[in-house]
Amino acid sequence: MTSSPAHIAMFSIAAHGHVNPSLEVIRELVARGHRVSYAVPASFAEKVAETGATPVVYASTLPTDEDPDAWGTELIDNLEPFLADAMQVLPQLAEAFDEDRPDLVLHDITAYPAPVLAHTWGVPAVSLWPNLVPWEGYEEEVAEPMFAELKASARGKAYYARFEEWLRGHGVDTHPDRFVARPRRALVLIPRALQPHADRVDESVYTFVGACQGTRAEQGEWRRPDGAEKVALVSLGSSFTKQPGFYRDCAEALAGLPGWHVVLQIGRFVDPTELGELPLNVEVHSWVPQLAILRQADVFITHAGAGGSQEGLATGTPMVAVPQAVDQFGNADMLQSLGVARHVPMEEVTPERLREAVLALVDDPEVACRAREIRESMAREGGTLRAAGLIEEELVRAGAGPRAEA
Known part of the structure; x- marks a missing residue:
């Protein structure tokens, strides 16, 4: 049984780490004949339109990638x-x-708003989950200790009271914690290898489809320079990139190694002049076609965000993980436990420490073997095509579209 053409609505926020993982899935759904409306703030409308979906633009009050400091410093500031x-x-x-x-x-x-609207409309909702998911026992082991102080505070109590009132006002009788972390159905857009306690995840709810990356041909290509025997890519993603000292340490760590070429992606918040004079084998950009470079790179110095981590795994690139925030710390530990990375905390970064980590990775045949095994296992997860197929199965169950085809 296959689904007939249907109207699908996707909802996200104005953040690369939340929009980008969904784009190839949306592109595939459009290619299969479905009409997709994608609700997103204006700054991402053009990127969404390139998939063939119709942007539905809304005004948001959330801090954006351009102002990461606006999120504050406390847990409640992020909620x-x-x-x-x-x-x-x-x-x-x-x-x-x-x-x-x-x-x-x-x-x-x-x-x-998306699951609330789905409840109001009486249609199924499927979460496209771009990072780690809760396992059985997660609440007791992680969430309750993490949130205990917040829930006991006046500000925390007020937050939960507002949340519960908002949900009840729209007919949703679910505790806010479960509303956020326990969806009816979720497709997980990261490889199972990155998931802690994967054997305790309820896969009737959370299905790992792995990386949905596409070719990224629209981002352009990158060619390894003549004479470059080894290539290192350095990137801290799109948000927490205001780290000129870190980039200088990376250049110093690798520029003096014979045959190495270094690509520094420094983001929008650092002026290249802040890095001082750099050797000829170091190129600096505010943005690069990351996946194109990783397909040719020998090592990836990364903040270990969900997107970068899975791109490193999908290309079999050993990683030096230098996490900056939120789930990146857990990702860094997971990458290290997989045998394909070294976790170097930001406060411990020196040119010498980085150089030692890079050389230890590229000189170890066990790292290369493990990276290849994980890359092959990720390819078997199905990625974009499997995700689109599972979404169409949900449409069939719902009897969606103008007709049902057997």
Whole structure:
């Protein structure tokens, strides 16, 4: 049984780490004949339109990748903005879809209005999960200790009261913690190898489809320079990149190694002049076609974000993980435990420490063997095609579309 063409609505926020993982899945759904409306702030509308989906633009109050410091420093600082934004976004999206309701809702984990709208419309919702998922026992082992102090505070109690009132007002009788972390159905857009306690994940809810990367041909190509025997890519992603001292350490660590070529992606918050004079075998860019470089690189110095981690694994590139925030610390430990990376905390970074980590990785045949095994296992997870197929199965179950085809 296959699904007939349907109207699918995808919802996300204005953040590369949340939009990018979904794009190839959306592109494939459009190619299969489905009409996809993608709700996203204006800054990502063009990127969404390139997949063939129709952007549904809404106004958001969330901090963006351009201002990572706006998220504050405490746990509650990272929670309140999502709820406040959801409360003001929901009416916008309800109006936008009032006369064009979808057959199925897809949503990023941060898009709180989406499952509420799905409940209101009586259509199934599927979460496209871009990072680690909770396992059986996660609440007791991780969430409860992490949130205990917050939930006992006046500010935390007020936050949960607002959240519960908002959900009840829309007919959703679910505790906020379960609403966020325990969806009805989720497709996990990271490889199972990156997931802690993967054997304890309920795979009737969370299905690992692995990396959905596509060719990224639209990002351009990169060619290894003549004479470059080894290539190192350095990138801290798109948000926590204001680290000129770190980039100087990377250049010093590798520039003097015979035959090495270094690519520094420094982001938008660092002026190349802040790095001083660099050797000729170091190239500096605010942005690079990362996947194209990783297909040719010998080592990847990364912040260990979900996207970068799985790109390193998918290309079999050994990694030096230097995490900056949130789930990156767990990813760094997981990459190291897989035998394909070294975790170097930011406060311990020196040119000597980086050089030692890089050489230890590229000189170890066991690292190369393990990287190859993981790359092959990821290819078997199915990626974009499997994700699209599972979404179509949800459409069939819902009887969506103008007709059902057997």
